[in-house]
Amino acid sequence: MAMEYGQGYGLDVPERHRLPAGLRAPFEARHWRELIYVLIGLPISIVLFTYSVTMVSLGAGLLVTFLGIPVMAAGLAGCRGFGALERARARGLLDLEVADPEPLRIRKQGFLAWMGAVLKSGASWRALLYSVLHLPWATFSFTVAVTFWSIGWGLLTYPLWFWLFPLYGGQDGMQLYGDETHSVYLDNAFEITVTALVGLLFTLATPWIVRALTTVDRLLVHGLLGPSRLATRVVELESDRGVVVDTAAADLRRIERDLHDGAQARLVALAMDLGLAKEKLAEDPQAAARMVDEAHGEVKIALQELRDLARGIHPAVLTDRGLDAALSSVASRCTVPVEVQVDLDERPVPAIEGIAYFTVSELLQNISKHSRATWAAVDVWRVENRLMLQVVDNGVGGADTTAGSGLAGLTERLDAVDGILVVDSPVGGPTRITAELPWRTV
Structure with a gap:
């Protein structure tokens, strides 16, 4: 194993802003992306809810006949398609990366096998659950976001358009309170200034409110439209099994290489030396003795190499x-x-x-x-x-x-x-x- 020491790290220097985060938040691109996400979420949720409830209800009503199953499968497949759209929308506007759910496990070819796979898939039913749950939440978040955003910017810019009331409305300014005997209008400099300050507070709070609303959307998309924990765990185990197999194969190759290049080669040379010593034993006993002594040293080295190899396998x-x-x-x-x-x-x-x-x-x-x-x-x-x-x-x-x-x-x-x-x-x-x-x- 080779570990790299002494190498520096690339440090990302954070961008410095003159304005604090609370003041610049209403003008940041992130706020506008999140606001667009909330605004377009309501019409999408209406379409998705209508489609899913209609298809599933129709399929459930037709289950007494064979038509109910394909209608139900088509409804769930459509929900999966809407789920892909929602993941793409979250990726583009919320910078939320959610992996695709587990694919359909179709073991055989044919329409019946496809229907069975759709109906058995947990991702299909989670997408249906998302389509049902997201409509009430989208309605709530749309209402809150539009209310805060419109009130904030409307009051903040009130000094720019309050003159429209006396000119075209026949009153001194925006009416704050009124009954049969008394009316309060925001028409003097102090009241206009206070109105603008209240609008500023609403405007500064809106990005954080919208961010909190989209946090729930993130949880819904991640929890219902992404892969299940079980599927994720299966993928991790499959990857880990591959790592274990590759590691075991690499260890076997290392052991084979060490045996071939080390102890095995030394033992082959030792056998050749002993064979030569046997041939010289009768002609030159002293040379044969020297060769045997050298072979004895080689045996010790080979034994040490085998011990080191065994220690490397398991001491x-x-x-x-x-x-x-x-x-x-x-x-x-x-x-x-x-x-x-x-x-x-x-x-x-x-x-x-x-x-x-x-x-x-x-x-x-x-x-x-x-x-x-x-x-x-x-x-x-x-x-x-x-x-x-x-x-x-x-x-x-x-x-x-x-x-x-x-x-x-x-x-x-x-x-x-x-x-x-x-x-x-x-x-x-x-x-x-x-x-x-x-x-x-x-």
């Missing part, structure tokens, strides 16, 4: 004595002093224990190769149902999961077993890498 000390002894052993081979602290009352399952061992082992190898550290520490502990690992060093920092393939590959391996890898490594150090693994016991 015996981990199986026999657990993480504490195994991590102390791997820490002793690091080029910098390493403090190891393992606080576990019991051992996790061998699979999790092995992943924890190799995670720490690879991180310590990278400290030796890249960090230029003079000190490192390894802490292992348990928090409820999670096994926590933390490796710290005082090196140059700059480790990043995107800078090199090492940490990215380690992240994928941990993710395959519902683990997490968190890297905190500012340029200049120190580096703190924390891993979480699920705690599972035998």
Whole structure:
């Protein structure tokens, strides 16, 4: 694994504004996009509600005949199409990225198979539920948004158009109160100014009210028109299974390569040397003895290579004595002093224990190769149902999961077993890498 140290991060400098957010909000593009979303949401919801209720009611009424099923399926399919439209509308106006729901699982060709897939799909029924629930909400949000927006801008601009009342309306100004005996008009400078200030308050509050309204829309779109949690989890498990298979295949190729290029090649050369020594045994015993002595040295090297290879597959000390002894052993081979602290009352399952061992082992190898550290520490502990690992060093920092393939590959391996890898490594150090693994016991 190769970890990249000493690389800087690209920092996005936030744009500075002279006006505070509360004052510039009514003029920002985001507010107008959200307002447009609310305004066009009502007519779309009316069409969607009418279509879905009509089709589903008609289909349910015709279920006594065969026509009810295709009508119901067509209604649900239409709701899925409206769902795609709503996701696109939310993406364009609310900057909300919602993945498409799980596709229809059509096992056979034909119209009957398609109808069955539509009726069995949870995404179809969630789209129908969205079409029913969104109309009352769209009506409410449309009413609130239009009311606040029109009152705010109307009162704010009142000083510009109040002259229309005495000129064309036959009254001094906008009527604030009136009955048979008394009327109050906003017609003097003080009242006009106060009216404009009230309009300013409404105008400044409108963007935040509209944003709160669209927050509910975001939840509806995300929760009902996106993939279900179960479908998302299935996709994650399929991806994790692929990572596990690829990792296992890569490990097998590495073991095969190490055997072929290391111990196997050395044993082949050893067999040839012993064959030559056997031929020279009668003619030149001294030369044969030297060749046997050299072969003896080769045997020791081959045995050491096999031990290293076996340790790389699964160290015996981990199986026999657990993480504490195994991590102390791997820490002793690091080029910098390493403090190891393992606080576990019991051992996790061998699979999790092995992943924890190799995670720490690879991180310590990278400290030796890249960090230029003079000190490192390894802490292992348990928090409820999670096994926590933390490796710290005082090196140059700059480790990043995107800078090199090492940490990215380690992240994928941990993710395959519902683990997490968190890297905190500012340029200049120190580096703190924390891993979480699920705690599972035998």
